Amino acid sequence: MRASDRAYAALRDDIIEWRLLPGTVLAEVEQSERLGISRTPLREALSRLTAEGLTTTAGSRGVVVTDISLEDIDELFELRETLEGKAAALAAERGDPATFEQLRLELLQAPELINGGGPGLHAYYELAGRLDAAIDAAISNSYLAQAMRSLRVHLVRVRRLAADDARRLTAAAAEHAAIAEAIAAGNPRLAEAATTVHLHRSLSHVKVTHTPH
Amino acid sequence: MRASDRAYAALRDDIIEWRLLPGTVLAEVEQSERLGISRTPLREALSRLTAEGLTTTAGSRGVVVTDISLEDIDELFELRETLEGKAAALAAERGDPATFEQLRLELLQAPELINGGGPGLHAYYELAGRLDAAIDAAISNSYLAQAMRSLRVHLVRVRRLAADDARRLTAAAAEHAAIAEAIAAGNPRLAEAATTVHLHRSLSHVKVTHTPH
DNA sequence: ACGCTCCTCAGTGTATACACAGACGGCAGT
DNA sequence: ACTGCCGTCTGTGTATACACTGAGGAGCGT
Incomplete structure (x- = not known):
């Protein structure tokens, strides 16, 4: 290297x-x-x-x-909602349903991983990453994928700010499962809506845990 | 430098x-x-x-x-529609109506510029650039603005492929005026729709002029 | 004649020396 | 004492020398 x-x-x-x-x-x-x-x-x-x-x-x-302020986080999520919403919709149109059905089933088991402690937590993050990767692959749009990749760098940075407690992660897993389900069902509008809901909840969580600092 | x-x-x-x-x-x-x-x-x-x-x-x-194929152009416009549609909607929500009303009036005069030959053509491109800049400023989202900037580099490259005849430019000016009008009116959904229409027409034009090469 | 091996070389990866610009501090003048 | 100017110095911008890797070709062996 x-x-x-x-x-x-x-x-x-x-x-x-x-x-x-x-x-x-x-x-x-x-x-x-x-x-x-x-x-x-x-x-x-x-x-x-x-x-x-x-x-x-x-x-x-x-x-x-670079600094990241609270307004930056709002802007970040505004762009994220746009890109990931579109990506989810495209995945619902073009993706392989079996792949996402499989991911959905795994995500339904996620609460056990999350409550299982350290290694299980890591396994959950890996699973969430697999969903992202599956969407990336399904959209077959390198420019959109590139834009989302460059966005995720900043998101990881923000995520480190928020304390990801088990309760939030469990809810997030359910939201992810809803996205996977919509994509597997081939329903673009539902997939986009599920993504919007998930991102708004994530943003709320970040803000709640971060503002009283 | x-x-x-x-x-x-x-x-x-x-x-x-x-x-x-x-x-x-x-x-x-x-x-x-x-x-x-x-x-x-x-x-x-x-x-x-x-x-x-x-x-x-x-x-x-x-x-x-890097190569740019026809599929790349489709992908490029798919992302462009997503980003610029959102940008137009945000501009309608947050922008200053007077600015876009002024731009709309200027765009209505554009056909005279376009038919005026060389320098007028340049003035038209400058006017279209001013609309882009006004939207960029109005959205007040640096991440979205950054994503659109990085996209425009590739778009300029594609635009060089298509022969921009006076007829297409006149139509494009009218479409731009419609976008400016929707933003000035503070109508996000209309602004997004007008942007979608404009981009689809642009894409069709590029494809028509490029495929028989 | 074909194939394998080794050599050479083109080209990038890295280190370092030099040039230059901006900033800070000291000194002198008022 | 305050202000303005100059020197120094830190740090980046650029050039160039050296290292190393990978590819291509020539030569030798079978």
Whole structure:
């Protein structure tokens, strides 16, 4: 693996996991020494991060970690609703029903995973990821998939803010199952509506757990 | 201006204007010599182009100019309809009616510009750009605006394929005026519908002029 | 003659040296 | 004491040298 890839992955993780807080300046020499590489691959990594919006170039002060405010979260979810709603509708039109029926059945079992503790929790996140991947594959639209991928980077960052308690995750699993069911049934409007409902509930949850900080 | 900026702008133009055809390999040494800069800023430029999707890294063969097929155009417009429809609806909710009423009035005069020849044509394109910018500003959602910007790069490339005759441009101006009117009237659903209609007509025009090649 | 192996070389990946611009602090003048 | 100017210095922008990998061809062996 290239040094620039490692630097990119390391910095991306540090930002997403909030080890590098918003406003932190990422000086080239400092970071290149920290990561044990030279400035050239580091610049490549910073360039990619900036393209994704995780960092911004602040004039001649180098690049700084982008801030995420509450208004940003609203905007983020507004775009997310648009893209994922469309994606769910397209998946209902073009996807393979059997795939989503299978996912629906697995999602119905999710509460057991969630209440099962650590490894079960990880298994649930993996299952939710499989649903996302299945939708991505079903829409057969690389531009839309690309737009959703670039959005998910920011979403993971937001998700780290909210404490994902078991109650919310159980409800989310049921909402995911409803989406999978609508897609499996080949009902685009229902799939879009189910996605809208799910995203609004997620946003409410994030806001409730985050505002009293 | 930085050398990497110039390299980026030059390569971007070359790709958009089809002087660099899809499949062309952009070797670092070759391009850096052609543009009269060193490899370091060129790599930065190529990195940005790849992030935008205008080029892709093909293993160890360097980066190649991305291809655009007819299916890509369908996918492109599918995403564009989603994003610009939502943007128009948001603009109708949040935008300043006077701004769009003014744009509508100007767009009604557009046929005279279009039939006026060269400079008038340029003035029309500038006017259409002003409508896009006004919508961008009105939605007050940086993530959505960012997604639309990254999409427009590819759209410009497609537009170069289609011969924009006066008849199509006149019709497009009327469609733009309808969008501006709906936004000025504060009617989100109408604004979205007008956008959908406009994009479908644009897509049909591109396909008709391009397929018999 | 065909195939395998090794060599060469083109091209990217990385490191580092140099250039230059912006900022901060000190010093002097008022 | 305050303000304006200049020097220094940190940090990015650029160029270039070196390293390494992968591909292609030539040569030798069978």
